Every structure is written in structure tokens, then in C-alpha cells.
Amino acid sequence: MTPSDPVIEVRNVFKSFKTVQAVRGIDLRIYPGQFVALLGPNGAGKTTLVEMIEGIQKPDRGDILILGKRWKGNEDELRKVIGLSLQETRFIDKLTVKETVTLFASFFDLDNSRTDEIIYLVGLEEKRKSYVVNLSGGQRQRLALGIALLNDPKILLLDEPTTGLDPNARREIWAILQKLKDRSQTSMILTTHYMEEAEKLCERIVIIDQGKILKEGTLDELVGAENQDQKENSGRIPVHNLDDLFTQLTGRHLHE
Amino acid sequence: MNRPFRYRQLNQLILAHFREITREPGVLFWGIIFPILMSLGLGIAFTKKADVFRDVAWVQAENSQAGSSGSALGTFLLTHQVKRVHDKNGAVCYRIILPDDKLGNTTFNIRMMDWPKAMVLLKRGNLTMILGEKDGKIEYHFDPLNPDAQLIYLKLSSLFENPSLMQRSANPDIRPLTIAGTRYIDFLVPGLIAMGVMMSIMWGISYEIIDNRSKKLLRRMVATPMKKSHYLIALITVRIGMNFVESGLLFLFTWLAFGIKVQGSVPALITIFMAGNIAFAGIAILMSSHTAKTEIGNGLINLVSMPMMVLSGIFFSYHNFPEWSQSIIQAFPLTMLADGVRSVFIEGAGFAEITIPSLILTSTGIVFFLAGLKIFRWH
Numbered sequence: 002m003t004p005s006d007p008v009i010e011v012r013n014v015f016k017s018f019k020t021v022q023a024v025r026g027i028d029l030r031i032y033p034g035q036f037v038a039l040l041g042p043n044g045a046g047k048t049t050l051v052e053m054i055e056g057i058q059k060p061d062r063g064d065i066l067i068l069g070k071r072w073k074g075n076e077d078e079l080r081k082v083i084g085l086s087l088q089e090t091r092f093i094d095k096l097t098v099k100e101t102v103t104l105f106a107s108f109f110d111l112d113n114s115r116t117d118e119i120i121y122l123v124g125l126e127e128k129r130k131s132y133v134v135n136l137s138g139g140q141r142q143r144l145a146l147g148i149a150l151l152n153d154p155k156i157l158l159l160d161e162p163t164t165g166l167d168p169n170a171r172r173e174i175w176a177i178l179q180k181l182k183d184r185s186q187t188s189m190i191l192t193t194h195y196m197e198e199a200e201k202l203c204e205r206i207v208i209i210d211q212g213k214i215l216k217e218g219t220l221d222e223l224v225g226a227e228n229q230d231q232k233e234n235s236g237r238i239p240v241h242n243l244d245d246l247f248t249q250l251t252g253r254h255l256h257e
Numbered sequence: 258m259n260r261p262f263r264y265r266q267l268n269q270l271i272l273a274h275f276r277e278i279t280r281e282p283g284v285l286f287w288g289i290i291f292p293i294l295m296s297l298g299l300g301i302a303f304t305k306k307a308d309v310f311r312d313v314a315w316v317q318a319e320n321s322q323a324g325s326s327g328s329a330l331g332t333f334l335l336t337h338q339v340k341r342v343h344d345k346n347g348a349v350c351y352r353i354i355l356p357d358d359k360l361g362n363t364t365f366n367i368r369m370m371d372w373p374k375a376m377v378l379l380k381r382g383n384l385t386m387i388l389g390e391k392d393g394k395i396e397y398h399f400d401p402l403n404p405d406a407q408l409i410y411l412k413l414s415s416l417f418e419n420p421s422l423m424q425r426s427a428n429p430d431i432r433p434l435t436i437a438g439t440r441y442i443d444f445l446v447p448g449l450i451a452m453g454v455m456m457s458i459m460w461g462i463s464y465e466i467i468d469n470r471s472k473k474l475l476r477r478m479v480a481t482p483m484k485k486s487h488y489l490i491a492l493i494t495v496r497i498g499m500n501f502v503e504s505g506l507l508f509l510f511t512w513l514a515f516g517i518k519v520q521g522s523v524p525a526l527i528t529i530f531m532a533g534n535i536a537f538a539g540i541a542i543l544m545s546s547h548t549a550k551t552e553i554g555n556g557l558i559n560l561v562s563m564p565m566m567v568l569s570g571i572f573f574s575y576h577n578f579p580e581w582s583q584s585i586i587q588a589f590p591l592t593m594l595a596d597g598v599r600s601v602f603i604e605g606a607g608f609a610e611i612t613i614p615s616l617i618l619t620s621t622g623i624v625f626f627l628a629g630l631k632i633f634r635w636h
Contacts, residue, residue: 080481096276105481107265108266110263132280152481
């Protein structure tokens, strides 16, 4: 693998659950250090796509390569380079923050100094002896993010990491991710339906609806291209942001 | 490097489960204090003779009165000068006391009433026996399947035939057995230990796994290089360790309070105890292998544990059940464990008696464990 090769390559992937076609022919390439937002409403297929990249769902058709390798036969190796944070992971209630981080550190064979670094990174030093059950929603999500970063992952998968958090807690998560972006070569896929989050953190945005990619590119490319189309078709409303763009593309709002 | 054992992971998982259990006050209560209270309550209830008080309805024939020559019961009450008292509601009743130094005294309060009132009280469970009369003879109206009513019938019919029973204080026919191993508490404690193993493992492992799956902790853990087997090994290890502590404390308490002793081989007892733990651990893994809903988990755990709790002879011998059902009941893991533990405790059994049940229990655990792993969902 060369530095210019994609760390994640999704090739024409399909996935269905009983009668629901969750993912319908998605192609995606993510390169080292790239932060990518998968933007779409609930039920768009974002989580299913992330679960397939994460290796816990198998595509019905198509292929997924992580660092040039398929999941089958390489699971142990790939688990070591991926960090994951889910929308609502609840850890063991009656373990302290320090004990929880230490438990997960043992899975990666990491020592005590790394657990202290992580607790510092996510700003939970004062809560290191608090039980997880006593943390606020924002603190729990920061703990989840810290655990996702324990192994200094090459690929970070964040599934709606700020859903349900208040604006302050959301900004704290963004600050940690911004720091990570500035200092490391980690690639990140972030699923969200907050356009502000996608705009702020990710240089590339992939808009998904009904299991398909509707459009992808940088924020300027997406909004600019749509406004160019608007000039040519004078009846259409100008696009100012991703929400407008999503409405233009689907006739619906992101939060529907 | 894919090592079969990653000791650091395993240690941390065991430590995490241990902390989770011991930091939960409910675990101390349900795992340790509750079985001790149960043994104390049942032990006291069945080791002390208790006086019995029963209300009996007397439905008189038309135009008859207590003491009248037309009433057999009335004549009996008058002839033997049965005490006429007023109850707390001011109603009149005849009080017969049958003294017994071995079984405890039995007091019958015989109340006169009409048939509809007697039926209402019977339906409410306030009484189980109605006395009537026909052609100058006493008739007994009761549900023959009700053991309490049967006992009242036996006592009253003996009394009416042999009124001297009212004057007898000592019962010379009964020679109480008080030697260790023959009391009810000796029967009960091994059963409580076996039931404790089942309940602790079914709830402690099955429910824990389902709960962790429902809150996505399992999914989060298997997204790391954690060995899946280590998670299950840690959970089972901690639970079995806790069972040793809980059962040890129950034994210690009943030894101090009731003088319970292990009459057979202690290594054999540990063997059958471990085999029972393995059996229920396997069943618990299978029960929790698929669902992520704690409500379904509750149902599954109850589906497995409730019938065994009722049928396996924990509180009373299953030999009272119909003969055709006994071979089925004996095949239940809880029956096998309770019988095995009981045989070591009170019959003085050793390895010769518990080897086969231990092998069956261990094999059951392994088969269920493998079946559970085959369909186990980590997310």
C-alpha cells in the first residue's frame, strides 16, 4: 500500500434487510488523513454502510477494502487500526472512568501511560474516579471518543457522535476532533444529520439518501455546483448551505 | 500474533465483572442475605412445633340447638363441657383444644352459621371445613384434595370418636427424630444451595449478556482486538467464584444456626457443585445467545428457571408428584444438582454416587455452551 492509496475502498456495495434495501450500489474512497461526513436523514443507510466498513455486517454484493485488505482473514489485524464510537454506547455503570479506559486499553495491550494521555485528551481528569453512571451525556460521549482514540487509530468511525448532546457538549467533541485532525494522519468517517458538524469538521461531504450517494465533494464544490445548475435552470431556489442542498436534491429536510 | 490466551485482557475483564457485581448493593442482598433469610425463615418454621388455630363452620339442621337431643354435635359439645366463648366480633363459638406436646396444640373454633354464610367464608379461604348433620350423624363437607381440610377431618373425626384426646397433654406415640440429616432444614439447605447456583448463573450471566448487547457494549467490545472467548470466560469465572462465596456463607450460617453438617466427601461436594455451575453456565449462554431485548431475556430466564424451581424438589420432595413425571423431573439439571448436593450433605455420599450426575451436568453445560456460541450475536 502506498501513501496515496485509499485507506477505505467501498466498491459497488449493496445490503438488504428482509424487504428493506438499506444500501444500493455505493462506491466510496477515503484517503489517509481525510475527514469525511456521511450526511443524510434517519434511515438513509449511513449506519449500515459504517457497519459494513466496521466489519460487523457483510455486504450482499460488492467489496470493501480496509488498508487494501478484506475483513475475511484479517479481522485481528484490522481491529487494531480502527477506532469506533457509536451514537449511544453505555459502558459498565459501576466502573470508574479510569477503570473503563484501562479495560479497553488491555484489549490493545496498551500500558497505563496511554490511559492517562487519553483521559487528559478528552478532558476527564477530574472525573477519572467517577463511576460511568454518574457522568453527563456529554462526558460519556467524550469517554467513548477517548476509547475510540486509545489505539491511535488509522481509521476512526464515528456514528452520530453528538446526537442528543447540548450545543456545549457538541462543541467539546468537535474541539477534540479538530485537534486530532490537525495533529495526526487518522482518516475519519463521521455519520451525522447535523450539517453544521459536517461543514465544520470534514473536508469532504457525502450526501446519502435511500441507500444511494446523491452527491459528494467539498462544501464549496457541492453548494457551488448546485448554484451553477440553478443559474441554468432559472426556476430553482439558490442554495446557501447543505440543508438547502439536501432539500433541493430530495425535496425533504435533513431532519425529517 | 494470535495468542490463545491474552492474560492481561482476561485479568481486566475478570476484574471489571467482579467490580460490577460487588459494587451493586442488590447483589449482596439477593445473592447472600436473601438465601440466608429464606433458610432462617423456613428453618425456624419447620423446626419449631407451632400451635394451629382453625375455624370450622357448623351448619345446623332445622330446629336443632346446641345440646338438643336432635343434634349429634350439640350433644357432644354439651356432654364434654366444651367452652363457649365470644370472638373479637362478639359472635359465639365453641372452642375445642387438642393438646399435643410433640405436634403442637390444635384449637378449633366451631361457629354456628347458615349454609350461604359458610359458603362465603369457604370461598374467601377463612375456613376449609363445614360440619353438618344428617340422621343424627355428623357430616364433613370439605374439598378432599385440600391437605389442610384433610388434616382437620382426621383430627375432628378422631376427636368425636375418642373425646379423651381433649385431656391428653403428652403424645407418647411420637418419637421425634432430631439427629442431623433427618430434619427438614437438612433437606432444605442443599436445595437452597442448588437453587442459588441456578438463579445466580441464569440472571448473572444471561441477563448481563442481554443487557450488554442491548446497550451496544458487546458491539463496542468486539470492535477491538478483545478475544470474544475471554469475555465469556471472565463472566463465567466471576459468577462461579461468587457462587462459591454465596453458598459458603449460606452453609456457614446454617451450620451456626441449625448445626448443618456435610456428612459425605467435601471434594465430591465441590465436584458436583462445579458441574452444576458448568451446566447452568452453558444453559445461560444459549438463553442469551440471540436476543437484545431485556424483556425477552426475562421471559427466557423465567421459562427455564421457574419450572425447575417448582418441580426439582428444592423445598419439598418431588416424589410427591405423579410417578410418570418423576423420571422427567430427575433429568432436570436443577434436580440432578440438588439431589447430588443433598446426597453428599445428608446421605454421606462420595465420588461413587456423584460421578455420573457430575458427568451429565458437565456434558450438558458444554453442549449448551457450544450450541449457544454457534448462534451467538455480538451486536
